[in-house]
Amino acid sequence: MxxxxxxxxxxxxxxxxxxxxxxxxxxxxxxRQLAAREGLALVTASRVYAELERIGLVSGETGRGTFVRETALPLGHGIDQPPTTEGMIDLNFNSPSIPGQTGMLRQALRQLSISGDLESLLHYQPHAGRLHERAIVAQHLKHRGLSIPPEQLLIVSGAQHGLATTVMSLLNPGDVVAVDALTYSGFKILAEVHRLELVAIPVTATGPDLTALEALCKHRPIRAVYSMPTLHNPLGWVMNSEQRQQLITIARQHNLLIIEDAAYAFLADNPPPPLAALAPELTVYVSGLSKSVATGFRIGFIAAPERWIPTLERTIRATTWNTPSLMTAISCGWIEDGTVARLEAEKRGDAQARQTIAREVLKGFSVISHPSSYFVWLTLPEEVRADQVAMTLMTSNISVSTAEPFAVTDHLPHAIRLALGSVAIDSLKEALTQVRQAIERFAY
Incomplete structure (x- = not known):
């Protein structure tokens, strides 16, 4: 043509x-109908729809067809920024907070102001963080099942910076990375910026389809696998011990780097050991305090094999030089005095209470979640379209995410993700009721 x-x-x-x-x-x-109507080859008809999807005018949905999308809804809704409209109810981004945290910050600043070490915070810090602070974080990670020397622990500016540092240090543009077919939107953006090729691992109700991953490794030059084994975002699963061992076996057989994202792992009670504890020679573990303490606390950490530490340090130097010393000092103080552990326990309870509300309001719908997570994956009825629901809610000052930011496959799942952690808990039931009503409006 x-x-x-x-x-x-x-x-x-x-x-x-x-x-x-x-x-x-x-x-x-x-x-096929378009090809027959216009006298085209089937591959050309597919190319027409692919171009329309690329520019954000249509969406292909598995098993359903191609639909005109709601163009008033921003393309990539749920990726770019938290809602800024005054009065917007945020079911899109998680920013969990416990009453009293502001007072805790005031007290921490007062305490820091009288410390004898204040002068040192005015100067450049070592790229990976001061060794005594790395030791404090390493001790914190022992409670998550990961024992690592402080020298193999690097402090970064949040988990997202930790992921970026890992990618920039250990992967090259064009490398192929296997990710879950539904995965963290921030890693998708990172892959796009760094020009990585993402290939989708099909997902099941309890974790990634590892048989499919093994088949992918035999046919594609997979360089790394990005995994969220404990509290997957957005599906909430916790991989069991057998799944973790199977993933590690595949990684060792095919010489894969494992990037383990543990940003939400603190919410799971007694999960199996991290991948980094089971396969320390090939795993980079990334987490932080943004969800367990506060999203404004851009403190994260990377645990990695010793041979990769110099390269990771060099990337930290190239991107931020060092993590802001004031936030690091407060964070380490809170780790040592038990504040972080207390906040994590309180937020687990808070998430469980919110999940109870969500299950009650959304009863009868197809809901996928973990009982201690801050998000819900809601599969929509067959006749309801996600972009229409999201647009309807946006006009009512409620922000939700469609599946688009999380999907790696060409065709979007028929679902929305609801973040439960930003809305005041006494307002959550009403907000979720409005979500239910918006869905029912299009159900017929």
Missing amino acids: PRARYKQLVDRFADEIRSGRLPPGTQLPTH
């Missing part, structure tokens, strides 16, 4: 969608 003809067809669809002649939710012809 001549390029001009192909372009004309894309432009015609685009004009009809933008003008409203093809309104949001319209189901377009199948690829």
Whole structure:
């Protein structure tokens, strides 16, 4: 098909969608129907829809077809920024907080102001953090089942910076990384910026399909696997011991780097040991205090094999030089005096209470979650479209995320993710009731 003809067809669809002649939710012809109607090869018809999807005008949904998307909803909704509209109810981003944390911060600042070590905080710090602070964090990680020397622990500016440092240090543009078909949106952005190729591992109700991962490794040059074995975001699973061992066996057999994201791991009671404890020679463990303490506390940490420490330190120097010393000092003080452990325990209880509310309000819907997590994956009824629900809620000042930010596959799952950690708990039931009503509005 001549390029001009192909372009004309894309432009015609685009004009009809933008003008409203093809309104949001319209189901377009199948690829075969479009090819027959326009006299195209099937591959060309597929290319037309792929181009429309790339520019954000349609979405392909597995087993359902291709639909005109709600273009008033920002492309990549749920990735870029937390809602900033005044009065917006945020079911999109998690920023869990416990009453009294502001007072705790005031007290910590007063205590720090009279410490004898204040002068040192005015100067550059070692790139990986001061050794005594690395030792404090290493001691903290023992409670998560990971025993590591302080010299193999690096302090960074939040878990996202830890992931970026790991990718920049140990992977190259063009490397192929296996990730769950639904995965953390921040890693997707990181992969895009660093020009990594992500390949999807199919997901099951209890974890990644590791048989499929093994098959991928035999046919693709997989360099690394990105995993959230404890409290997966967005699906909430905790991989059992057998799954962890199977993943490690595959990684060793195919010489894969494992990037273990443990940002939400503190919410799980007595999970199996981290991958980094089971396979320390090939795993980089990344976590932080943003969720367990406060999202404004950009303190994270990387635990890695000794041979990679110099490279990781060099990347920290190139990106931030060192983590802000004031926040590091407060965080380490809170680890030592038990404040972090207390906050983690309180937030586990808070998350459990919120999950109870969610299960009550969303009873009858297909809900996937962990009883201690701060998010819910809500599969929608067949006749309901996620972008329409999200747009309807946005007009009511409620922000939710569609599946788009989390999906690695070409076709989007028929679902939305609800973050439960930012709304005041006494307002959560009403907010979730409005979500239910928005879904029921489109169900017929």
